[in-house]
Amino acid sequence: MDTEASAEVVAVGGSHSRSRRGRRHHAGKREVGVAGQASWISSVVNLLNTIVGAGALAMPNALARMGITLGVLIIVWSGVTAGFGLYLQSLCAQYLDRGSASFFALSQITYPNAAVIFDAAIAIKCFGVGVSYLIIIGDLMPGVVEGFIGADAAGMDFLLDRHFWVTAFMLVVIPLSFLRRLDSLKYTSIIALTSIGYLMVLVVAHFIKGDTMAERGPINYFKWQSAVSALSAFPVMVFAYTCHQNMFSILNEISNNSHFRTTSVIFASIGSAASTYILIAITGYLSFGNAIGGNIVGMYLPSLTATIARAAIVVLVVFSYPLQVHPCRASIDAVFKWRPNSKPSSNAANCSPNRHPLLPRPTRPQDSMGDTMFAIITTAILIFSYIVAMTVSSLEAVLAYVGSTGSTSISFILPGLFYYKISSPESAIHQRLMKEDDEAEDNLSDDDGGDDEGLLGGSGLLSASGLLKRNTRQWRKALLRKLSLGLAIYGVIVMIVCLITNTFFLASH
Numbered sequence: 355m356d357t358e359a360s361a362e363v364v365a366v367g368g369s370h371s372r373s374r375r376g377r378r379h380h381a382g383k384r385e386v387g388v389a390g391q392a393s394w395i396s397s398v399v400n401l402l403n404t405i406v407g408a409g410a411l412a413m414p415n416a417l418a419r420m421g422i423t424l425g426v427l428i429i430v431w432s433g434v435t436a437g438f439g440l441y442l443q444s445l446c447a448q449y450l451d452r453g454s455a456s457f458f459a460l461s462q463i464t465y466p467n468a469a470v471i472f473d474a475a476i477a478i479k480c481f482g483v484g485v486s487y488l489i490i491i492g493d494l495m496p497g498v499v500e501g502f503i504g505a506d507a508a509g510m511d512f513l514l515d516r517h518f519w520v521t522a523f524m525l526v527v528i529p530l531s532f533l534r535r536l537d538s539l540k541y542t543s544i545i546a547l548t549s550i551g552y553l554m555v556l557v558v559a560h561f562i563k564g565d566t567m568a569e570r571g572p573i574n575y576f577k578w579q580s581a582v583s584a585l586s587a588f589p590v591m592v593f594a595y596t597c598h599q600n601m602f603s604i605l606n607e608i609s610n611n612s613h614f615r616t617t618s619v620i621f622a623s624i625g626s627a628a629s630t631y632i633l634i635a636i637t638g639y640l641s642f643g644n645a646i647g648g649n650i651v652g653m654y655l656p657s658l659t660a661t662i663a664r665a666a667i668v669v670l671v672v673f674s675y676p677l678q679v680h681p682c683r684a685s686i687d688a689v690f691k692w693r694p695n696s697k698p699s700s701n702a703a704n705c706s707p708n709r710h711p712l713l714p715r716p717t718r719p720q721d722s723m724g725d726t727m728f729a730i731i732t733t734a735i736l737i738f739s740y741i742v743a744m745t746v747s748s749l750e751a752v753l754a755y756v757g758s759t760g761s762t763s764i765s766f767i768l769p770g771l772f773y774y775k776i777s778s779p780e781s782a783i784h785q786r787l788m789k790e791d792d793e794a795e796d797n798l799s800d801d802d803g804g805d806d807e808g809l810l811g812g813s814g815l816l817s818a819s820g821l822l823k824r825n826t827r828q829w830r831k832a833l834l835r836k837l838s839l840g841l842a843i844y845g846v847i848v849m850i851v852c853l854i855t856n857t858f859f860l861a862s863h
Contacts, residue, residue, distance in 0.1 A: 394608070397604045488523070557634050603680060
């Protein structure tokens with residue numbers, strides 16, 4: 355009899371515990387739209403491919419200018435600040451319906467009159483980067499051909515023409531650019547990351563082999579070359595982590611958008627990128643010392659492995675181009691949809707009592723762009739980028755200023771300002787979400803108090819514990835809000851520094 359009673363108590367307790375766990379799990383969900391289908395690995399791969407690009411090849415040279423100690427610290431610091439910007443984006447997405455997160459949607463409920471400026475800056479930045487990828491293809495492929503078949507191959511002169519290769523690889527990127535979902539690019543991203551892996555192995559292998567020591571210059575472990583030289587390397591490290599233009603698409607498409615899951619995507623992507631940069635930077639710099647050039651692959655003697663490395667760079671930028679078309683297209687569409695003097699309250703009137711106020715309500719949560727507009731914008735991006743890449747051989751000046759303004763805005767200023775504005779205690783959205791959190795905590799505290807009241811004879815201690823948790827949560831949100839403002843201010847400082855540095859660098863050349 356005692357055994358049966360004990361079993362009944364265990365069964366009831368287990369059921370009650372599962373019920374509480376269910377309520378706790380449900381309390382963390384704020385999903386109204388359609389859930390995504392992308393896996394965790396797919397999200398990490400696409401975000402990592404957006405981060406790691408041809409800029410990794412300039413890391414050894416940047417390290418030479420700063421010295422190893424300061425250079426590694428700046429690489430890590432740049433990763434931390436970029437990761438914090440991504441983290442703020444994931445928090446901002448919680449204020450929107452599932453699948454509707456975008457810079458445009460956040461602009462509409464924070465700074466509606468500036469939304470068109472934000473999206474125009476993002477579109478220009480992504481378009482410029484995409485064009486630079488095509489230019490890199492045109493510059494590298496003739497050298498790749500010479501490495502494989504030689505420059506004197508009869509009847510093959512067209513293979514040494516940059517215009518031919520820009521045109522040829524456009525045929526590769528066109529179908530990839532018309533894919534609607536970022537998750538569809540996961541396999542090309544894997545191929546691109548494999549190319550980075552090969553480049554990393556190449557640099558490390560030459561360092562271990564030591565076949566560059568005869569040409570190595572002096573090594574600076576703690577001292578920089580000069581303040582101006584170190585400052586000119588700073589933008590290289592900061593912009594190496596720019597991937598924020600695709601973060602909202604990843605948040606919209608990931609199947610499990612829990613706080614832990616999205617944070618782990620950010621941590622894995624930024625951590626992998628930082629590790630790659632540090633490894634290439636240190637081993638590449640130790641291989642050549644202060645004699646290092648701007649492109650680590652170009653430092654190695656002509657060989658089959660070096661030629662394959664150049665081809666790997668081409669593969670990398672080819673499959674990175676569609677990752678720039680995706681946010682560029684979304685931003686251009688948002689610019690077309692923008693109307694002056696938009697008021698957040700106009701959306702509030704259409705919200706049902708069970709929905710958060712002031713939130714945009716797209717009829718197609720995963721993709722609100724119509725098929726016709728999608729085709730027109732994508733075609734326009736492809737045509738104009740092709741024309742620019744064919745007629746201009748260097749976009750150094752334009753990209754320097756576009757990167758200084760666009761990248762800092764996307765990575766630091768906008769995430770910081772958006773979260774600072776939307777998490778304001780006076781914000782109706784924030785008050786609604788805080789109320790839901792408090793109600794969820796109260797329900798859990800009531801359940802816990804009920805259990806312990808029967809066991810301990812009172813729930814006063816647990817009520818105090820619940821109050822402590824609530825105060826701790828409010829303190830953390832207040833601190834996070836201050837840090838978000840700090841990130842925005844940091845972004846402005848970085849923008850000013852980079853603009854001054856670029857102006858001085860271009861003037862000296």
